[in-house]
Amino acid sequence: MKKQLVVVKIGSSSLTTASGTISEEKIRDHVEALACIKEQGHDVILISSGAVAAGFGALGYPTRPKTTAGKQAAAAVGQGLLMQHYHLQFKEFGIVPAQILLTREDFYSLERFHNLYNTISELLQRGVIPIINENDSVSIEELTFGDNDMLSALVSGFLHANALIILTDVNGLYDGNPKVMKDAKKYDFIPRVNDELLEAAGGSGSSVGTGGMKSKLLAAKKALSFGVSVFVGKGQGKEKLLNILEGKGDGTYIGGSFQTQMQKKKQWIAFHSHTAGIVEIDDGAEVAIVTNGKSLLPVGVTNVIGDFNAMDVVEVHNQRGELIGKGQIYYSAKNLQMVKGLPGEKTKNFSINKRAEVIHRNNWVFLPEE
Ligand SMILES: Nc1ncnc2c1ncn2[C@@H]1O[C@H](COP(=O)(O)OP(=O)(O)O)[C@@H](O)[C@H]1O
Numbered sequence: 001m002k003k004q005l006v007v008v009k010i011g012s013s014s015l016t017t018a019s020g021t022i023s024e025e026k027i028r029d030h031v032e033a034l035a036c037i038k039e040q041g042h043d044v045i046l047i048s049s050g051a052v053a054a055g056f057g058a059l060g061y062p063t064r065p066k067t068t069a070g071k072q073a074a075a076a077v078g079q080g081l082l083m084q085h086y087h088l089q090f091k092e093f094g095i096v097p098a099q100i101l102l103t104r105e106d107f108y109s110l111e112r113f114h115n116l117y118n119t120i121s122e123l124l125q126r127g128v129i130p131i132i133n134e135n136d137s138v139s140i141e142e143l144t145f146g147d148n149d150m151l152s153a154l155v156s157g158f159l160h161a162n163a164l165i166i167l168t169d170v171n172g173l174y175d176g177n178p179k180v181m182k183d184a185k186k187y188d189f190i191p192r193v194n195d196e197l198l199e200a201a202g203g204s205g206s207s208v209g210t211g212g213m214k215s216k217l218l219a220a221k222k223a224l225s226f227g228v229s230v231f232v233g234k235g236q237g238k239e240k241l242l243n244i245l246e247g248k249g250d251g252t253y254i255g256g257s258f259q260t261q262m263q264k265k266k267q268w269i270a271f272h273s274h275t276a277g278i279v280e281i282d283d284g285a286e287v288a289i290v291t292n293g294k295s296l297l298p299v300g301v302t303n304v305i306g307d308f309n310a311m312d313v314v315e316v317h318n319q320r321g322e323l324i325g326k327g328q329i330y331y332s333a334k335n336l337q338m339v340k341g342l343p344g345e346k347t348k349n350f351s352i353n354k355r356a357e358v359i360h361r362n363n364w365v366f367l368p369e370e
């Protein structure tokens with residue numbers, strides 16, 4: 001893989017304990033993974049939350065303070081502690097970290113913006129990992145980025161990063177908060193962020209995080225508008241970031257240009273595969289697969305053209321005959337003829353792998369006709 005510029009954002013709950021102290025173990029895991037992708041030649045910028053969460057314990061607060069003054073005081077203590085741990089742990093890998101604290105005004109002033117760019121470029125050239133956080137102790141609430149998810153999106157956009165990786169305490173975006181809805185389903189890939197996804201995304205799931213999945217989706221939307229693809233999820237061990245870059249991460253990929261395994265398969269589907277037939281779908285199914293990142297189900301299929309086998313690649317058209325995209329199919333043409341338009345579980349027995357999906361979202365590529 002060629003050299004990538006990767007922005008990694010780590011949330012408070014992935015760095016600290018619920019009692020307001022740093023978790024050495026958690027930091028260790030991230031540092032090893034960051035050192036590993038650096039060793040592979042990639043440039044890395046870390047957006048680290050956790051200043052408030054790392055500092056409130058030492059100030060005698062039993063839980064994360066609610067007042068602005070309390071949070072700012074906790075951040076003043078916690079930011080130093082965070083950097084102390086990063087320094088000590090990166091040292092073992094021969095890596096020097098650098099601290100950059102930003103406020104929203106730094107993005108409004110052209111001069112500051114240039115200075116920031118020059119500082120980060122110089123640090124990267126010297127092999128340093130810049131560690132960025134909001135300057136919580138001086139930011140007043142109305143002037144903040146909202147949270148570090150948005151800060152990470154702005155940084156990755158302005159540096160033209162290849163990827164934004166948001167590490168958190170949940171393995172991706174679900175169709176409801178998985179800590180509340182036990183049967184919530186995970187999205188492996190979503191092409192874009194729409195209102196329906198934003199509605200399903202709730203607030204924070206821990207006592208130290210802020211913003212929850214909603215702020216990650218808003219940040220992802222912003223990053224995508226700058227042309228940066230996003231991963232939201234978690235992982236463990238020194239290869240977790242490498243795996244994420246290679247498309248094998250435990251989470252949700254948002255957008256498209258990660259150089260991933262999934263991407264390679266999608267490239268093959270889009271450009272190299274032989275098209276064996278056509279599946280026509282209704283308007284509801286078109287919205288589901290194009291806008292909502294869902295898999296295609298038999299209920300949305302209206303017509304089957306050609307004589308294809310399961311696992312062949314087919315074109316998907318809407319009822320106006322327009323090409324929407326291509327995908328690898330789990331049903332033969334003969335079987336799909338029998339189950340098209342049918343809802344429910346019964347169709348599964350007709351598919352090659354006993355799954356209801358006609359085309360799984362991971363095996364689908366959106367290819368609108370120009
Ligand atoms: N639809 C959803 N899918 C996944 N997680 C969700 C969803 N809605 C809300 N969440 C919550 O978002 C939390 C992650 O956000 P947050 O607590 O702000 O983490 P961080 O500190 O890493 O920024 C998860 O713990 C989860 O409970």
Ligand SMILES: N[C@@H](CCC(=O)OP(=O)(O)O)C(=O)O
Nearest residue numbers: 012049050051052147148210
């Ligand atoms: N700047 C704050 C973190 C704000 C924030 O976005 O937190 P999180 O939701 O845990 O990423 C801090 O360092 O405590």
